[in-house]
Amino acid sequence: MVLLTLLAAITIGIVRLRNLFAVVVLGGIYSFLMASVMIVLDAVDVAMTEASVGAGISTVLMLGVLSLTKTQETEPVHTPLLPVFVAVATGAVLVFGTFALPPFGAADTPVNLHVAPYYLENSIRDTLVPNVVTSVLASYRGFDTLGEVVVVFTAGIAVLMLLKGKRDIKPGPKRRRVHR
Amino acid sequence: MILAAASLAVLVALALGVIRALRGPTVFDRVLAANAIGTGAIMLLALIGFLTGRPEFLDIGILYALLNIIGTLAVLKFFRYGDLSHPGGEEPAES
Numbered sequence: 001m002v003l004l005t006l007l008a009a010i011t012i013g014i015v016r017l018r019n020l021f022a023v024v025v026l027g028g029i030y031s032f033l034m035a036s037v038m039i040v041l042d043a044v045d046v047a048m049t050e051a052s053v054g055a056g057i058s059t060v061l062m063l064g065v066l067s068l069t070k071t072q073e074t075e076p077v078h079t080p081l082l083p084v085f086v087a088v089a090t091g092a093v094l095v096f097g098t099f100a101l102p103p104f105g106a107a108d109t110p111v112n113l114h115v116a117p118y119y120l121e122n123s124i125r126d127t128l129v130p131n132v133v134t135s136v137l138a139s140y141r142g143f144d145t146l147g148e149v150v151v152v153f154t155a156g157i158a159v160l161m162l163l164k165g166k167r168d169i170k171p172g173p174k175r176r177r178v179h180r
Numbered sequence: 181m182i183l184a185a186a187s188l189a190v191l192v193a194l195a196l197g198v199i200r201a202l203r204g205p206t207v208f209d210r211v212l213a214a215n216a217i218g219t220g221a222i223m224l225l226a227l228i229g230f231l232t233g234r235p236e237f238l239d240i241g242i243l244y245a246l247l248n249i250i251g252t253l254a255v256l257k258f259f260r261y262g263d264l265s266h267p268g269g270e271e272p273a274e275s
């Protein structure tokens with residue numbers, strides 16, 4: 001509960017600040033707090049992903065973006081009433097949707113009755129992998145994971161092509177040439 | 181018991197760090213607060229690991245420490261040189 005309050009405080013700070021550099025730093029703080037919430041919820045793998053991607057990689061990537069643009073956000077030209085309404089309405093619909101969910105950790109939900117017992121029973125015999133999460137991701141849902149890897153790989157290639165083309169045409173104003 | 185008390189203390193420390201990050205007048209205050217919050221998150225991770233009887237959370241804590249160092253170094257390098265691909269060295273940024 002304390003962590004969620006701190007998360008809300010950080011979010012309001014991100015919205016209110018106009019200095020984008022400070023916003024990037026606050027984003028890193030947000031990721032660390034979010035990872036702590038994940039740990040409290042006993043989802044250590046999600047927490048590790050959140051910490052590495054949110055606090056590590058995306059901070060560095062955001063700083064790279066800031067070196068290509070300005071670090072001060074301009075004042076908005078229109079009133080934020082309509083975006084506030086859309087955000088509040090979406091949040092209300094999502095909260096309304098959680099009322100239909102089963103309680104946290106319930107063992108008699110369809111998710112836990114369909115194939116999860118089979119995985120837990122036969123994971124060792126089928127795949128010889130001691131970690132059930134790993135065996136589900138890499139063996140039972142291997143094609144799914146392969147598709148995800150293909151998507152991520154394609155996105156990486158596209159980003160590399162975009163950055164390379166941009167740098168050949170017009171180097172940034174503050175960027176110095178680095179000779180290797 | 182002592183672990184729960186320590187967890188509460190770490191939570192209070194996290195709250196203080198968040199307050200400093202939100203109110204900090206300069207960017208350096210915020211960077212320092214971010215570093216302190218990262219350290220607090222590591223402490224909280226270790227304490228929760230021992231509270232729930234799984235000390236292997238410590239390995240994940242070490243990973244967090246490495247990430248924290250990388251993030252802080254990237255922020256400080258950007259602040260000094262204005263560019264992440266700068267080769268470094270002693271010359272200050274002109275800005």
